[in-house]
Amino acid sequence: MKVLVVGGGLTGGMISYFLRGVKQFKITCWEKSRGLGGRAATKRSNKISGCQADTGLQYLTRYEKSARHDNLYDFLSGKGLISKLDVKDISHMKSGSEKMQHYKAVNGSNTIAKTLWEESNAEVMKLQKLKSLDYSEDGVVAENEKGEKEKFDLVLLTIPVPQIIRDISFTPPIEKNAREQLEKVKFSSRFALVYFFGDNYDIDSRVAGSYAANKDDPIVYWHIDEAKRFGMDTEKNFRTIMFHFKKGLYCDLTPAEALPKLQEHVAQSFPKLPTPAEAVPHRWLFSQVDEKFPGSEGYLSLNDQIIICGDSFGTRGNFDGCAESASQTADHILSLLPKEAEISTEKDK
Numbered sequence: 001m002k003v004l005v006v007g008g009g010l011t012g013g014m015i016s017y018f019l020r021g022v023k024q025f026k027i028t029c030w031e032k033s034r035g036l037g038g039r040a041a042t043k044r045s046n047k048i049s050g051c052q053a054d055t056g057l058q059y060l061t062r063y064e065k066s067a068r069h070d071n072l073y074d075f076l077s078g079k080g081l082i083s084k085l086d087v088k089d090i091s092h093m094k095s096g097s098e099k100m101q102h103y104k105a106v107n108g109s110n111t112i113a114k115t116l117w118e119e120s121n122a123e124v125m126k127l128q129k130l131k132s133l134d135y136s137e138d139g140v141v142a143e144n145e146k147g148e149k150e151k152f153d154l155v156l157l158t159i160p161v162p163q164i165i166r167d168i169s170f171t172p173p174i175e176k177n178a179r180e181q182l183e184k185v186k187f188s189s190r191f192a193l194v195y196f197f198g199d200n201y202d203i204d205s206r207v208a209g210s211y212a213a214n215k216d217d218p219i220v221y222w223h224i225d226e227a228k229r230f231g232m233d234t235e236k237n238f239r240t241i242m243f244h245f246k247k248g249l250y251c252d253l254t255p256a257e258a259l260p261k262l263q264e265h266v267a268q269s270f271p272k273l274p275t276p277a278e279a280v281p282h283r284w285l286f287s288q289v290d291e292k293f294p295g296s297e298g299y300l301s302l303n304d305q306i307i308i309c310g311d312s313f314g315t316r317g318n319f320d321g322c323a324e325s326a327s328q329t330a331d332h333i334l335s336l337l338p339k340e341a342e343i344s345t346e347k348d349k
């Protein structure tokens, strides 16, 4: 079965990872950008070597306990990609509990998706933006922005639902009921801003980061990337700060237009900060899930050939929500295999 996964973020990576080695599936990923990770994004400095910052996902907060969750966390910990976070380093962060533990991505959050995709052995095609899906009993013809077409047996859309509605045309169109349900899914928008400082500049701070104490603050969260990843007592220099701004703030402006306004807020909140060598704004138009898909079972099957899934289909719009949606989607896809077919994996050989 030829399967197209649209989106090279966490949900797509997890589904491919969960289905790795199932010989009946040949998985291809189309990712519109140059890199994998999606909203688990890591920005690397163009000017200062070795400086990077997570601009989207900050922490993995483990709530769910299922065999697939355990497997995922064990795999990522075993590879050294995630480690437990000491919440005392982050002001105003809710501490963990028996049921809820926080992890950080040691080498940057995009390494999580990258590694899941690598492990899955799927064919990953970057700079492939899906434009349209034309489906019939015969299969689904996917067309990219360049007008190139390829036929698949099954297509999984893992991109934020409002982006699907905005960017992808379906022939025949999505049935009215399903479309109305999809239109209920809402995402927030927000700006991230990264400051990269020159070599050997120590940022004077006693914490690795902080959530805002006041809900009206324009900066809702900030962190020193090196301190978050390696701990406050690391010998590494602190050279990178990332700020997240309030939902919607300046999101009607382009990143270039918003930059001076964002910098003004930083100057007011952190008057002692010197001028950075590089200031990089990033506008997340589809940032986090505000309203998830109503009554979700982890995915929506538009028909036997097109499935929509992702963090708006999980209990929570975060890493664990992706894992939940990916796990339920993987189970569903396995159930599509002919009943008499034994599920054979590469490992059976």
Ligand SMILES: Cc1cc2nc3c(=O)[nH]c(=O)nc-3n(C[C@H](O)[C@H](O)[C@H](O)COP(=O)(O)OP(=O)(O)OC[C@H]3O[C@@H](n4cnc5c(N)ncnc54)[C@H](O)[C@@H]3O)c2cc1C
Pocket: 006, 007, 008, 009, 010, 011, 012, 030, 031, 032, 033, 036, 037, 038, 039, 040, 055, 056, 057, 058, 059, 060, 061, 128, 129, 130, 131, 158, 159, 160, 163, 167, 190, 192, 244, 284, 286, 287, 288, 309, 310, 311, 317, 318, 319, 320, 322
């Ligand atoms: C600012 C911010 C902070 C966050 N903080 C946290 C946190 O601390 N903890 C947490 O667990 N979660 C957090 N999240 C949420 C977390 O990042 C997401 O839940 C998760 O990354 C979603 O993964 P996904 O694969 O479902 O979607 P995405 O990451 O959105 O992946 C979709 C992919 O599809 C690609 N794509 C889009 N359109 C097309 C197209 N037409 N054709 C081909 N490819 C396309 C995109 O480029 C993207 O790579 C945060 C998110 C943001 C933005």
